[in-house]
Amino acid sequence: xxxxxxxxxxxxxxxxxxxxxxxxxxxxxxxxxxxxxxxxxxxxxxxxxxxxxxxxxxxxxxxxxxxxxxxxxxxxxxxxxxxxxxxxxxxxxxxxxxxxxxxxxxxxxxxxxxxxxxxxxxxxxxxxxxxxxxxxxxxxxxxxxxxxxxxxxxxxxxxxxxxxxxxxxxxxxxxxxxxxxxxxxxxxxxxxxxxxxxxxxxxx
Numbered sequence: 001x002x003x004x005x006x007x008x009x010x011x012x013x014x015x016x017x018x019x020x021x022x023x024x025x026x027x028x029x030x031x032x033x034x035x036x037x038x039x040x041x042x043x044x045x046x047x048x049x050x051x052x053x054x055x056x057x058x059x060x061x062x063x064x065x066x067x068x069x070x071x072x073x074x075x076x077x078x079x080x081x082x083x084x085x086x087x088x089x090x091x092x093x094x095x096x097x098x099x100x101x102x103x104x105x106x107x108x109x110x111x112x113x114x115x116x117x118x119x120x121x122x123x124x125x126x127x128x129x130x131x132x133x134x135x136x137x138x139x140x141x142x143x144x145x146x147x148x149x150x151x152x153x154x155x156x157x158x159x160x161x162x163x164x165x166x167x168x169x170x171x172x173x174x175x176x177x178x179x180x181x182x183x184x185x186x187x188x189x190x191x192x193x194x195x196x197x198x199x200x201x202x203x204x
Contacts, residue, residue, distance in 0.1 A: 002043045002099040004138075004145025006083040006168045007031050010044075012076050013058060022063045022074065024049075031084050033059060041101065043085040045169075046143035046180040047071050048101025071103045071180050072142075081169050083143040097138040097145050098185055105129050107141065107181040109173050110155060119160040120149075121173055125181055130154040132183035132191075140182040144168050 008031035016023040026044065033054050036042065040051050042059065049061040068074040076082070111122035123141065125133060133139055133156050137148050146158045165171035173179070 001088045002048070002085050002101050002143070003088055004085075004097060004099045004140045004143065006085055006144055008084045009167070009169060010082050010084045012078055012080045012082065015076060015078055018062070020065050022068060023052075023060055024063060024073070024076065025058060025060045026082065026084075027058045028084055029057070031057075031086070033057065036086060041087040043083070043087075043099070043101045043143050045072065045082045046099070046101065046140050046182055047073055047103055048087075067103075070105060072106060072178050073180075075178070081172075083168050085143060097140075099140050099143075099145060099182060100185055101143075102182065103180045104132075104183050105181055106178050109175050109177045109179065111157075111175060112173055115159060117162050119165060119171070119173075120157060121160060121170070122155055122157045123179070123181070124155045127154050129181065129183055132187040134184075134187070137187070138184045140180075142169060142179045144170055 008029045010026050010028045012024060013027050014025040036051055036054060038051055038054060041048050042051055047067060051059040052062055053060045063073050105126045107123040107125045110124050113120050133148055133151055135148055135151050139146055139148055149157045149159055160170050
């Protein structure tokens, strides 16, 4: 479990293809790994990945074909920057919202414009995810917890304040770029509960 509050920007040191999967080696920058053990979870651009080895300020992780098919991790190349967050520990402050690190799909940037010192960014999500995005609700973009400002069909807008632009990779967003999106987990559970409630009872 994560919060969507990025703790550091890391960089891809190596990308290796292994039997259809991919092994990434990631330099963690200012993110200390002392509290992370092999087998521990780290969010990389919003994807919960398992550290398979740790050495100083870098770790390796395997990315399965399933993850490659539903995220942008397969597009990463050596030198690419990524948002990093260690798994949430019990008792830590929840500064963003509950984020599982299980990416729901890929969104596309359709607009970026200055809004004072902030950036106003518009995304378009796959139609099947649009119903989970609500005005003033939460959404995770490349591992960053954001508040939805407005919704128009499959498109929604967010504001990126100067701090977010400085400490995450979202300051590099441009129209046409693809990003990982995770919808609010509460919306998914509510849909499931409502579906169960409205389902007709089995006839006897």
